[in-house]
Amino acid sequence: MPNRPTSDLLAALEARLGPRGFTRDADAMAPWLKDWRGRVEGAAAALLSPADTDEVEAIVRLAGAAGVAIVPQGGNTSMVAGATPDADGASLLLSTRRMRTIRSVSSQDNVAVAEAGVILSDLHEAANGIGRRFPLSLAAKGSATIGGLISTNAGGTQVLRFGTMRALVLGIEAVLPNGARFDGLSALRKDNRGYDLRQLLCGAEGTLGIVTAASLRLVPAAAARAVAWVGIERADDALGLLRRLEDAMGEAIESFEIIPAEGLALVLRHIAHTRAPLTDPHRWHVLIEATARAGAPSPTDALEQALARAIEEGHAADAIVAASESQAEAFWRIRESLSEAERIDGFAAKHDVSVSVSVMPWLLEDGAAEVEARFPGVRVLGFGHLGDGNVHFNVRAPIGMDSKAWLADQGDDISAYVHDLVRAKDGSISAEHGIGQLKRAEFARTAGATRLHALQAIKQALDPQGLFNPGKLLP
Amino acid sequence: MPNRPTSDLLAALEARLGPRGFTRDADAMAPWLKDWRGRVEGAAAALLSPADTDEVEAIVRLAGAAGVAIVPQGGNTSMVAGATPDADGASLLLSTRRMRTIRSVSSQDNVAVAEAGVILSDLHEAANGIGRRFPLSLAAKGSATIGGLISTNAGGTQVLRFGTMRALVLGIEAVLPNGARFDGLSALRKDNRGYDLRQLLCGAEGTLGIVTAASLRLVPAAAARAVAWVGIERADDALGLLRRLEDAMGEAIESFEIIPAEGLALVLRHIAHTRAPLTDPHRWHVLIEATARAGAPSPTDALEQALARAIEEGHAADAIVAASESQAEAFWRIRESLSEAERIDGFAAKHDVSVSVSVMPWLLEDGAAEVEARFPGVRVLGFGHLGDGNVHFNVRAPIGMDSKAWLADQGDDISAYVHDLVRAKDGSISAEHGIGQLKRAEFARTAGATRLHALQAIKQALDPQGLFNPGKLLP
Secondary structure, three states, rough: OEEEEEHHHHHHHHHHHHHHHOOOOOOHHHHOOEOOOOOEEOOOOEEEEEOHHHHHHHHHHHHHHHOEEEEEOOOOOOOOOOOOHHHHHOOOOEEEEOOOOEEEEEOOOOOEEEEEEEEEHHHHHHHHOOEEEEEOOOOOOOOHHHHHHHHHHOOOOOOOHHHHHHHHHEHHHHHHHOOOOEEEEOOOOOOOOOOOOHHHHOOOOOOOOEEEEEEEEEEEOEEEEEEEEEEOOOHHHHHHHHHHHHHHHHHEEEEEEEEEHHHHHHHHHHHOOOOOOOOOOOOOEEEEEEEEEOOOOOOOHHHHHHHHHHHHHHOEEEEEEEOOHHEEEEEEEHHHHHHHHHHEEEEEEEEEEEEOOOHHHHHHHHHHHHHHOOOOOOOEEEEEEHOOEEEEEEEEEEOOOHHHHHHHHHHHHHHHHHHHHHHHHHOOOOOOOOOOOOOOOHHHHHOOHHHHHHHHHHHHOOOOOEEOOOOOOOO | OOOOOOOOOOOOOOOHHHHHEEEEEEEHHHOOOOOOOOOOOOOOOOEEEOOOHHHHHHHHHHHHOOEEOOEOOOOOOOOOOOOOOOOOOOOEEEOOOOOOOOOEOOOOOEEEEOOOOOOOOHHHHHHHOOOEEOOOOOOOOOOOOOHHHHHOOOOOOOHHHOOHHHHEEEEEEEEEOOOOOEOOOOOOOOHHHHHHHHHHHHHOOOOOOOEEEEEOEEEEEEEEEEEEEEEEEEEEHHHHHHHHHHHHHHHHEEEEEEEEEEHHHHHHOOOOOOOOOOOOOOOOEEEEEEEEEOOOOOHHHHHHHHHHHHHOOOHHHEEEEEEOHHHHHHHHHHOOOOOHHHHHHHHEOOOEEEEEEHHHHHHHHHHHHHHHHHOOOOOEEEEEEEEEEEEEEEEEOOOOOOOHHHHHHHHHHHHHHHHHHHHHHEOOOOOOOOOOOHHHHHHHHHHHHHHHHHHHHHHHOOOOOOOEEOOOOOO
């Protein structure tokens, strides 16, 4: 059990960090004590905002000597309250927001070195500035930070081609619980010197180390993109379509997102200035983005031809390739507005799950039907990254019911049922959001003894006092 | 300190594994007790060859209860004696050679599930059989096994495009030191349930778990390839050429190998039926392979055009694109015969090091010159995977000297010097071969306290008795 900080410790931290790096002011702290989804409110003894890695090291040493816990926080956009301290107020909240330097960007190495507090969209801009891009993006890009993206092994819409954050991290600098700096920033494409600590820190949710900077992989800028909206009748067709497109266009296919008819209807109902891309209704829709690098032929012709063949072969019912960048943006807007439209429509039991790609059609159709049969009246809305086997499987209240009361009453049972369904297919109860606080109990229930034991042994080995982000991930 | 097995334990193992799975016969064991490079000879109390994961589990439980060590072995092709037991003969040698089932290959999931003892070339064949390929290959593909490739995070010649083994492992089944089976075989593209045990086992050299099976990523088959041989005058030009080709051809560039004039000369001297691809001599040579999937235009025209432009722009002196598959094979044969030619020529102090890609030209030219100045008469031969920042940096004896005696006398000093040179540039002393036994002392000397402490803590947490592959990796 971590200690509450003494006034001596707080004074030492204040002296080390100065007025910009230390505050206990309630108003200044308030926005960072509540999680992004507004479901958890925590408290902290102080908000620390170190300016650099030396200051992070100093904080960890002082807190470690006093047995006081530290909760690291980046953009505070966790979907699972992974950066919100416990309500007891005994922890120190460590924000990386002042560590916003992009130390270097290199088109020779195809690497950017960014501090933990660098905001994703700033990194995108820096990469674009040298004719490269950082190929990971998500809705929260204007506030999500590099440190948070690494600690949660973030996904997004380009995983199909480029993988999750862990595939893009070439080096990590971090401060470990014992106060030592792990200097693994060198961007080595190959390095077989034992257990890969970089990979261990990726997705560890700040429980094993505080990431202070990272070397990140850049790829050539995309010079052109083609965006298509496709109507299909069975989820199974979507998978056939994806493999068909990959055969025809290879790695040019970057995004492949599935949206059910109900999802499109919700967006059209609740989000201004949206319209259905196709005239006829379809059971499912797929949003596809293909890109081409500078000098390569535009991907539009290839995508149009491949889709025409897919329609002939029965993998798709209808399709339209955006004729302009504004139409492409309109297609994407539908996908990106789905969560908001759903929120406006009412509360839902939300699940971020993954299965093998070939099991996705089953989950979207048969799995959804099982849930709807077990909880009569509920409506499953499954959408997301079909090519990654990752679906946002949201269960909405029966029509006419107060969705908030329904969720409070039924939410846990429904979630347990959905997670069991996914686990029975060897899937994951957290595809991209992590465990944090909100999924901790379900993780403990479903993880199995072997995995839990191994994770706890590693945590105990690297953080024997349990001071790094307590109350997250592990039971 | 592990115990020596009692006759009771050996009898129990023999009863459990049967005659095909258990032997103490000296002749049967001999080939597996010597490392591939013939530098280390070990001993074992018995050779165990389990037929399946249940038997591996039984072995680990029996040995664990008795405090007896296990050395896992795949194809026994380690370059660092990573699968050779200690000479004291107290360990059990566990061979995966009977676990050779490819459990499934799926073109829907783009996944193969292979047991640990599956030989790489067999996996290649199975993938080809469904119009896919497994994009990792290396010289030992006829004997290297999946379990060994994972445990050493193997590299090879396609890392530039597809990454090392860890980028291709989607799931792992393993038996942990406590005898529990880690059932992480499900091929999830996204799975954020805490620390990634799959990634932790990749490259752990069998010290944290015995990999019994893996789910592996497949990619679309390549329908055509273009192979070019390029002459250049400065290592720096090679990097410029690589970036130029990537701009022009993107991910079609799969291999980019650099070979110095001396390397080509060695091959021409010692390997029958080889000839120089270009008429004029050049200081450096680059071997390039580009591929195209079925239905895409042949990569030959694009590569020819890109090389013509590179010559115009001064990034290359001369180039030839293979006009036939047999010419392509002849180009590759030069690259693949380099180690053999070098071996015929005499002993050398060999180093498998990596640096940031942009530092490669420095290492190949200035770094090599520093070594030659420090050890007068020696000749550095640096060749390998320039695009990955990984070079085989071999130091040959002065002309006229007995290379074996010279290596025994000077080898350690030279290796320490080379490793320090690489570490000063934040590079790795083991890019793809791992640490095993042969690099253990140098790893301990150069790793730094933070890394060593973290690795030892993890090892202690998961294998408190120190029974899995003792004497490897960690000091």
